[in-house]
Amino acid sequence: MLKMTHLSKVYRTEVVETYALRDFNIDVKEGEFVAVMGPSGSGKTTFLTIAGLLESFTGGEYLLDGADVSHLGDNARSKIRNEKIGFVFQSFNLIPDLNVHDNVEVPLRYRGMKSAERQKRIQDALERVGLASRMKHYPAELSGGQQQRVAIARALAGSPRLLLADEPTGNLDTQMARGVMELLEEIHRGGATIVMVTHDPELATRAQRSVHVIDGQAVDIAEEPRFHAHAEHAEAATTQANA
Amino acid sequence: MFAYYLDLAIRSLKRNPALTVLMVVAIGFGVAASMITYSVFRAVSGNPIPDKSARLFTPQIDSWGPQYNDRGEPPQALDYTDAMALMRAHAARRQTLIYPVQLSVLPGGNRSLPIKANGIAAYGAFFPMFEVPFRYGSGWSEAQDEDRAAVVVLGAAFNRKLFGGANSVGREITLGGHDYRVVGVTRHWNPVPRFYALFGGGDIFGKPADFYIPFTRALDLQISTTGNNSCRQRIPATGWEGWLHSDCVWINPWVELDTPAAVARYRNFLEGYSAEQQHAGRFGWAPNVRLRDVTQWLAYMHVVPPESRIALMVSLGFFLICLVNTIGLLLAKFMRRAGEIGVRRALGASRLQIYLQFLVEAATVGLAGGLLGLLLTAAGVSGVGLLFRPEIARLAHIDLSLVGLTLAVAIGATVVAAFYPTWRAAHVQPAWHLRSN
Numbered sequence A: 001m002l003k004m005t006h007l008s009k010v011y012r013t014e015v016v017e018t019y020a021l022r023d024f025n026i027d028v029k030e031g032e033f034v035a036v037m038g039p040s041g042s043g044k045t046t047f048l049t050i051a052g053l054l055e056s057f058t059g060g061e062y063l064l065d066g067a068d069v070s071h072l073g074d075n076a077r078s079k080i081r082n083e084k085i086g087f088v089f090q091s092f093n094l095i096p097d098l099n100v101h102d103n104v105e106v107p108l109r110y111r112g113m114k115s116a117e118r119q120k121r122i123q124d125a126l127e128r129v130g131l132a133s134r135m136k137h138y139p140a141e142l143s144g145g146q147q148q149r150v151a152i153a154r155a156l157a158g159s160p161r162l163l164l165a166d167e168p169t170g171n172l173d174t175q176m177a178r179g180v181m182e183l184l185e186e187i188h189r190g191g192a193t194i195v196m197v198t199h200d201p202e203l204a205t206r207a208q209r210s211v212h213v214i215d216g217q218a219v220d221i222a223e224e225p226r227f228h229a230h231a232e233h234a235e236a237a238t239t240q241a242n243a
Numbered sequence B: 001m002f003a004y005y006l007d008l009a010i011r012s013l014k015r016n017p018a019l020t021v022l023m024v025v026a027i028g029f030g031v032a033a034s035m036i037t038y039s040v041f042r043a044v045s046g047n048p049i050p051d052k053s054a055r056l057f058t059p060q061i062d063s064w065g066p067q068y069n070d071r072g073e074p075p076q077a078l079d080y081t082d083a084m085a086l087m088r089a090h091a092a093r094r095q096t097l098i099y100p101v102q103l104s105v106l107p108g109g110n111r112s113l114p115i116k117a118n119g120i121a122a123y124g125a126f127f128p129m130f131e132v133p134f135r136y137g138s139g140w141s142e143a144q145d146e147d148r149a150a151v152v153v154l155g156a157a158f159n160r161k162l163f164g165g166a167n168s169v170g171r172e173i174t175l176g177g178h179d180y181r182v183v184g185v186t187r188h189w190n191p192v193p194r195f196y197a198l199f200g201g202g203d204i205f206g207k208p209a210d211f212y213i214p215f216t217r218a219l220d221l222q223i224s225t226t227g228n229n230s231c232r233q234r235i236p237a238t239g240w241e242g243w244l245h246s247d248c249v250w251i252n253p254w255v256e257l258d259t260p261a262a263v264a265r266y267r268n269f270l271e272g273y274s275a276e277q278q279h280a281g282r283f284g285w286a287p288n289v290r291l292r293d294v295t296q297w298l299a300y301m302h303v304v305p306p307e308s309r310i311a312l313m314v315s316l317g318f319f320l321i322c323l324v325n326t327i328g329l330l331l332a333k334f335m336r337r338a339g340e341i342g343v344r345r346a347l348g349a350s351r352l353q354i355y356l357q358f359l360v361e362a363a364t365v366g367l368a369g370g371l372l373g374l375l376l377t378a379a380g381v382s383g384v385g386l387l388f389r390p391e392i393a394r395l396a397h398i399d400l401s402l403v404g405l406t407l408a409v410a411i412g413a414t415v416v417a418a419f420y421p422t423w424r425a426a427h428v429q430p431a432w433h434l435r436s437n
Helices: A044-051 A074-084 A100-110 A115-128 A144-157 A174-189 A231-236 B002-015 B017-045 B080-089 B142-146 B156-163 B195-200 B215-220 B239-244 B260-279 B294-300 B306-335 B338-346 B351-381 B400-417 B419-426 B430-436
Strands: A002-012 A017-028 A033-037 A059-064 A085-088 A162-166 A193-197 A209-214 A217-221 B056-061 B094-105 B115-122 B134-137 B151-154 B172-175 B178-186 B211-214 B249-256 B289-293
Touching (some): A017 A217, A033 A174, A044 A059, A044 B430, A100 A115, A100 B338, A174 A193, B002 B017, B017 B306, B017 B400, B080 B249, B094 B172, B115 B215, B151 B172, B211 B215, B289 B294, B338 B351, B351 B419
Parallel strands (some): A162 A193
Antiparallel strands (some): B094 B115
C-alpha cells in the first residue's frame, strides 16, 4: 500500500541543510495497522505528511498503492489525497465555521459527489462514530473526544484505503483516548490500512507492528503483531526498515 | 461547486462583520467616486452622432497663413469667401454652412413682451445630414435655400412654448421683426456636445436650438453671428460687406462623405481650391487644409472639459487606494484562515479549488461593495453640481449601463485585487499549518 525506498527530505536555508528524513525505508502492506514512534523532532510527522502527499520529498522513491507519486502535479496529488487517503490530526482540525455535517461533507464536495450520495455517506460515517445526533452542532459545542470522532468520521466518509493518524489521542484524556483507539481498531478490522504516529508506547502496542523513527531514519521493528484484521494481512506484515 | 463556494463566502463574511463592512465600504466609496465622475465624463466625451460620425466631416482651409495660423493648423472655422466657394462647388454628397444666431420673438403675439431665442442658420441639407428627427413637417428644400425663403423649423421645446406643442406647420411667427412660415417642428434633438457648431461659442453642452432658419435668409437680413468671430488682419471695409469679405472666420462648414474614396476626392478638392487661391494671389502660402470627421474634430477641439478629466483621474486614484486597502484586508482575512486552507488541501482541495473559493469570496465582497456604490452613485450624481458647472453637471445621470458598469467594476476590481491574497492562500503549505495547529 505504502512503500518508501531510500527516501530523503532536506530543508535548506542559505546557510544550513537539515535532513528531516534520510535514507528512509518503510513498506506498509494493505490492511496493516502500523504505529510510527519516535522522539520529538525525529521526523515521524514529516514522514506522515510526505506519506499523505502534503509535502514533497527531496530524494528516493515513494510508491502509493503501487504507483510512483514522485512527479505528480498538484491536481493529481489532491485527487489521490481526496480519494485514497484519510487524515486524523492531533488537534482535530475541524473547520470552526462549519457544523458537524458540513465538516464531514468537505472531502465529498471536492470529489464532486452528488448530494444524495453525500448525505448517505455523512449519515453512515457519523453513525459509525456515534455522533449522528450531533450533525447540527458546531465543533466548539463538542468535547475533544467528540471532535476527534467527527474528524475520524470525516476521514471515513470518503472510504479511504489509507488512514494516516498523527497523534490522534494526543489532546484527549485517557477515557476519550480509549474510545478513539477502539474506533481506529474497528476501522482497521473493516479492512483499512492505518499508519498512526504516536509518542505513547501503550497505544503503539495496539497496532500490528511498530516502526521507530530516530534522526530521520526508520531504525527498528517492533515485536510481533498482536492482532490481525485479516490472516493474509498478517502474513504480509513484514516490515522493511533499514537503519 | 459555485454554490458551495458562495455559501462558504457568505459564512466567512458573516464571521467577521467589522472587517467585511470595512472592505465593502472601501469598495463602495471607491467605485461610487469613480462612477459619479465617469457619468459626467461619459456625457461630455461621448460620440454625439455614433451612426454617422465617420461620414460627417468639417473642412478647414488655412486662410490666415503661417504668420497667423495656430502652429500650422488652419483656423477652426471658415471665412465667408471660402465657405461660399465650398457651397458653390458642391463637391460633397451633402454640405451645409452653419452659424448661431439670436433673434427676438413674441411668444404671445404682438401683445406680449419679446423674448430672445437662440437659433441656427444653416442650409436645408443640415437636417438629413445630422438626422434631425421631425415631429411635424420637414426641413426646407435646396430651392428654398436659393430663394432665401422666409421659412423656419422650430425645436420641440420652442414649439411647445409658442404653440403649446401643436402642429404649427404653416403658421407664421415673427423673428427679429421679420415673418417666417413654419415648415417643420423637430422632436427633441440635442446631440451633446454640439459638435456641428463648436466654433459657435456659447454652451456646447446646453439646451437645443430654439429654431433653424436658412443660411441664405440670415445673410440677406444681415443677421450676425452670436458665436465666435476671429479675425487676423484689419477689416478692409466697414459694414456688413466689409465683414463678409474680411479674413474673419465664423462659419462652421460640414460635408457628408460616404466612402473613403469620396473623402480622398474631397481632400483633393480642398487642396486644389487652396492652390487656386494661392495662384490667384489670395493666399501667399502653400495649400494647408484639413478634413476631420466628428470624433477627430471633437478630439482636436478638446471638447472634454479639463475639470471632468481631472476629476475622473482623481477619483480613479482614490479607487486605487481603496483597492490597495482592500488587498491588505483580504490578505489579512485569508491568511488568518491558513489552518482551514491546510485542512481543505489535506482533504483533497487542489490549489485551483482554493483559488476559486477565495475569488468567489472576493467577488461577493465586490458585489456588496458595488451595491453600496450604486446607492452612493445615485446620491452623488444628484450632487455633481458642487463639482462641475451646472450645464455639465446636469448631463450626469444614472442609466442601466451605468448600473451594470458600477457592479462590473466593483466585482472585477475586487477580484483583481484579490489575486495576490488568493495566490498566497492557495500556496499555503498544508503540512506546515496542520503540524503547527
